[in-house]
Amino acid sequence: MTLTELRYIVAVARERHFGRAAQSCFVSQPTLSIAIKKLEDELGVTLFERGGQEVSVTEIGERIIEQSQRVLEEADTVKRLAGEHQNELAGPLKLGVIFTISPYLLPRLIPALRILAPDMPLILEENYTSRLAEMLKRGEVDAIIVADPFDEPGTEAYALYDEPFMVATPKGHPWEKRERIQACDLREESVLLLSQGNCFRDQVLQACSEVASKQYQANSLASMVQGSSLNTIRHMVASGMGVTVLPATSVSPADEGLLSVIPFQAPAPQRRVLLVTRRQFFRKKAIETLQQAVFRSGLPGVTMLEDNAISA
Numbered sequence: 446m447t448l449t450e451l452r453y454i455v456a457v458a459r460e461r462h463f464g465r466a467a468q469s470c471f472v473s474q475p476t477l478s479i480a481i482k483k484l485e486d487e488l489g490v491t492l493f494e495r496g497g498q499e500v501s502v503t504e505i506g507e508r509i510i511e512q513s514q515r516v517l518e519e520a521d522t523v524k525r526l527a528g529e530h531q532n533e534l535a536g537p538l539k540l541g542v543i544f545t546i547s548p549y550l551l552p553r554l555i556p557a558l559r560i561l562a563p564d565m566p567l568i569l570e571e572n573y574t575s576r577l578a579e580m581l582k583r584g585e586v587d588a589i590i591v592a593d594p595f596d597e598p599g600t601e602a603y604a605l606y607d608e609p610f611m612v613a614t615p616k617g618h619p620w621e622k623r624e625r626i627q628a629c630d631l632r633e634e635s636v637l638l639l640s641q642g643n644c645f646r647d648q649v650l651q652a653c654s655e656v657a658s659k660q661y662q663a664n665s666l667a668s669m670v671q672g673s674s675l676n677t678i679r680h681m682v683a684s685g686m687g688v689t690v691l692p693a694t695s696v697s698p699a700d701e702g703l704l705s706v707i708p709f710q711a712p713a714p715q716r717r718v719l720l721v722t723r724r725q726f727f728r729k730k731a732i733e734t735l736q737q738a739v740f741r742s743g744l745p746g747v748t749m750l751e752d753n754a755i756s757a
Contacts, residue, residue: 652714693746
């Protein structure tokens with residue numbers, strides 16, 4: 446068993462295709478296939494079910510590949526430890542961010558990070574929480590920024606900030622003169638939500654029980670009209686389709702001509718945003734610096750949680 450063979454099986458599990466895995470490893474497909482078959486024979490198990498357009502991983506294969514990923518990370522740590530003067534802030538950091546955070550955080554985060562770590566560019570991935578969790582587990586990203594709750598074995602999560610929710614209505618709506626909106630008021634309106642799969646949709650439904658009630662979902666126009674992004678939803682609201690709930694960071698001065706944005710009555714619904722990495726990830730200084738860059742980003746409308754420092 447070699448590290449090269451472990452890299453091959455991790456690549457096949459990631460790509461779900463022998464040809465693409467071979468390309469990502471810069472070897473020919475026969476070379477990769479022969480090496481994997483040799484490893485399977487040595488272990489006495491079948492790691493992959495071959496057939497059709499996509500390769501699937503067997504049950505025992507999932508466990509072996511997960512362990513192989515950890516072995517590869519530990520091997521990488523050995524290489525890093527061998528260099529006494531290794532700079533953890535040199536070299537790219539692979540960061541995943543969920544869709545409802547990235548457009549609002551990244552334009553402020555990147556300039557702050559450039560000051561703190563000019564030699565650490567970001568390789569960015571936007572995706573859903575579930576997909577980012579898988580990518581983190583497989584080592585395809587080094588860290589992810591997601592919303593609480595997040596509970597995956599083998600990870601460490603650090604709170605970045607709390608972000609309140611706000612109500613957005615079209616201009617001229619009867620609510621626009623109110624100073625605060627109560628969550629129960631949403632029962633009166635058609636509330637547009639993100640499509641299923643977006644964690645912010647689930648957070649709104651959890652925080653505002655009136656929106657989540659079965660009767661409301663069955664009878665509301667909003668149960669049939671959904672948006673793929675917050676930007677799409679805000680434009681539907683502006684056109685008069687209904688109202689919506691937005692995270693505070695997504696509210697922009699550009700909305701003033703289209704929307705009226707009103708805070709919730711205290712205690713306002715909110716979400717906690719987390720920075721998550723693998724527990725065994727070597728570049729702790731890089732993660733700490735990324736956290737500090739978020740704190741210095743000047744992100745409006747949130748409560749930064751700077752007392753939650755990276756533990757040694």
